[in-house]
Amino acid sequence: MNLLDRIVILEADITKEKVNAIVNAANRSLLGGGGVDGAIHRATGRRLLEECREIRKKEYPDGLPAGQAVITKGYNLLVKYVIHTVGPVWRNGSYNEPKLLADCYRNCLRLAAEHEIKSISFPAISTGAYMYPKELAAKTAILETLKYLEKHELPEVVHFVVIGENVAIYKRIFKSLK
Numbered sequence: 001m002n003l004l005d006r007i008v009i010l011e012a013d014i015t016k017e018k019v020n021a022i023v024n025a026a027n028r029s030l031l032g033g034g035g036v037d038g039a040i041h042r043a044t045g046r047r048l049l050e051e052c053r054e055i056r057k058k059e060y061p062d063g064l065p066a067g068q069a070v071i072t073k074g075y076n077l078l079v080k081y082v083i084h085t086v087g088p089v090w091r092n093g094s095y096n097e098p099k100l101l102a103d104c105y106r107n108c109l110r111l112a113a114e115h116e117i118k119s120i121s122f123p124a125i126s127t128g129a130y131m132y133p134k135e136l137a138a139k140t141a142i143l144e145t146l147k148y149l150e151k152h153e154l155p156e157v158v159h160f161v162v163i164g165e166n167v168a169i170y171k172r173i174f175k176s177l178k
Contacts, residue, residue, distance in 0.1 A: 004178060006149050007142070007158050009170045010121075014161040015043040019119035021074070021081035022161075023108050025126065028063035028086050030056055030070070036123045040082060044075040048082065067103030071111050081115060083108045087126030090133065101126055101137060105144040113154040121159040124166045138169045142177070 014022050014036060024040045027033040030052040032041035041048060051072045056063070064070060069085040085108050088100035104125050112120045122141065126132035145158050160170050 003146060003149055004174075006156060007145065007160070007174065009160045009162065009167070009174055011163055011167045012161050013039075014121055014123050015039050015077060017121040017159065017161060018078050019121050019157070019159060020079060020117040020155070021071075021083055021112055021115075021120045022077065022079050023069075023120065023122045023125070024082050024084045025123050025128070026064065026084040026086050028065070030060070030064055030084055035128045040077075044077055044082070047075045048072060052084070067100040067107065069104065069107035069111050071115060081117060083111050083120070085125065087130055087132065090126065090131040093136075097126075097132065098136070098140065101132065101140045102144045105141055106148060109145065109148045109152070109155065109158075113152055117155050119157040119159070120155045121161045124160070124162045124170075127166060134166055134169050135173075138166065138173050142170070142173055146177070 025036045032038055055070055064086050066086045066088045069083055071081050071083050074080050074082050085104040087104050088097040090097055127134050127137045162170050
């Protein structure tokens with residue numbers, strides 16, 4: 001399979017994805033919030049919140065640092081797992097934001113491979129309330145994913161499930177790579 005054939009760009013609701021795992025663009029607390037984070041927490045029900053509280057209690061009492069990722073069950077979703085990652089808040093690129101965003105993708109993909117996840121869906125991490133420039137975020141997402149997939153068999157397929165103006169941005173960047 002061609003490397004580019006392993007990536008799909010969709011305009012859809014990530015909570016409705018029929019893949020093995022979805023990525024939650026979480027906030028540091030892991031306890032739900034707005035945007036994708038809130039939608040995933042609402043769709044999964046109370047058990048996800050309870051599992052996230054346990055992760056906070058045992059592993060990350062001060063919250064999940066930007067760039068890191070943790071995995072939970074999917075509960076009421078159509079997926080087996082939710083991988084939570086905290087993207088960086090954009091502050092003019094002067095605070096290591098590009099590296100932290102790249103770390104989000106690498107750490108999520110690593111967790112996916114460790115859990116033998118064949119298909120995964122990502123949202124546009126950090127491009128909402130965290131104000132990361134959409135164009136830069138899309139380039140990082142696609143290029144970091146391609147770098148990872150070049151060296152790893154899993155996940156077999158990566159979906160970028162984006163909405164609004166991100167759809168055209170992701171498609172344009174992806175098309176330029178073909």
